[in-house]
Amino acid sequence: MNNAFPRAAPDSTPLPRTIALVGKYNSQEAAASIRLLAGYLHERGMTVLIEEETALNLGSQIELRTWASGNFAWLGAHSDMAIVVGGDGTMLNAARQFARYRVPLIGVNQGRLGFLTDIARRDLLACLDELLDGRFVAETRMLLDAEVLRDGRPIASNLALNDIVVDKGATGRMIEFELLINGEFIYRLRADGLIVATSTGSTAYALSANGPILHPQVSAIALVPLCPHALSNRPILVGDTCEIEIHVVYATDSRAHFDGQVTVDLKSGDYVAIRRSAYSICLLHPPGYSYFAMLRQKLHWSERPKEH
Structure with missing residues (x-):
């Protein structure tokens, strides 16, 4: 090559x-x-x-x-x-x-x-x-790298250009999860899920959930809650060097989705570890x-x- x-x-x-x-x-x-x-x-x-x-x-x-x-x-x-x-x-x-x-x-x-x-x-x-x-016009786009861990052991991994979504799955009940950034506890939330989006993905699912639009040159990751039970929970942006963990506290049919194309079933106690990938994509316009x-x-x- x-x-x-x-x-x-x-x-x-x-x-x-x-x-x-x-x-x-x-x-x-x-x-x-x-x-x-x-x-x-x-x-x-x-x-x-x-x-x-x-x-x-x-x-x-x-x-x-x-x-x-x-x-x-x-x-x-x-x-x-x-x-x-x-x-x-x-x-x-x-x-x-x-x-x-x-x-x-x-x-x-x-x-x-x-x-x-x-x-x-x-x-x-x-x-x-x-x-x-x-x-x-050459443009570089970041990707996200994620691992799904169960009992401390990885059971799945994948890349995402748009977003990684942890949601409630097919059931009508909300899931409960904890969000950690760089090992620091941020909040525990009951919601339909959480979208973790790149700037590329900010115009996809995250946009329909009232997330911000990020210019591709912005080196940030958007965290956008899906129908949070607490109205004070709003989308936030974190730096692209942050390591994000979503710990599933309680769920009956939770799933992790990578770009909406690859799906992994989750159980209570599982967590998804997300970081910026070492790989990037070059788009030519x-x-x-x-x-x-x-x-x-x-x-x-x-x-x-x-x-x-």
């Missing part, structure tokens, strides 16, 4: 030669975009690799022997760049898979909101030309990209109220 690509400045960076393509599964639109990308990149002399599940989704509509395919570990070891076609969920999964390999990611939006996949399909080839020629312009578009800021 060409590790120099995401680290160097654009004017001195060797251009990518091997590009991985990842698409939203069971999506004909994503499959069409993958076929378009594969052919275009091949014409530009690039080596194209396709994630194995994405290749299966393409089926007989593409000559698979033309493009090598493999799992995320194989792609991470052999790719200079990855293009992810789908929605934010597709990007979240790809980010966790590619994080340890330091492969920069480009997102093509074929979902709904698309906070992370910011290139529209209609602009795909024009934006791709600029990105492949080294004209891009087209020239002129603006985080605030993206917020205005996705959150419909400045739009006039609809007249009835």
Whole structure:
């Protein structure tokens, strides 16, 4: 893998030669975009690799022997760049898979909101030309690293780009948990749960729970209670060097969720230890990209109220 690509400045960076393509599964639109990308990149002399599940989704509509395919570990070891076609969920999964390999990611939006996949399909080839020629805005996003411990022993671990959520599960009863930061007891709370979010995740589940929006350059972790029983419990921000522990005191069906995609069942007495990951993600945006312009578009800021 060409590790120099995401680290160097654009004017001195060797251009990518091997590009991985990842698409939203069971999506004909994503499959069409993958076929378009594969052919275009091949014409530009690039080596194209396709994630194995994405290749299966393409089926007989593409000559698979033309493009090598493999799992995320194989792609991470052999790719200079990855293009992810789908929605934010597709990007979240790809980010966790590619994080340890330091492969920069480009997102093509074929979902709904698309906070992370910011290139529209209609602009795909024009934006791709600029990105492949080294004209891009590189942005580093932090990830969270978490362990679930039972009787002091780890039973599960995972990364999260958006958030880690401990909640009550499918039952209607609240859970009771204790929050510790750097080993210091902060509070005991009865609630539906707690969201631990990065700046990337501040526009996801945490936003719907009245959490703050964090600019990606803010090195902080947001702690956002879900329907707390005590009205004085409000979202707080802590530094990204803090170690966070959520101890489940009482619960009947509690669970820990990583980016809303991986779930671990919890029992009373379990705790989730969370810290900033040693890995980070590099997102590549087209020239002129603006985080605030993206917020205005996705959150419909400045739009006039609809007249009835």
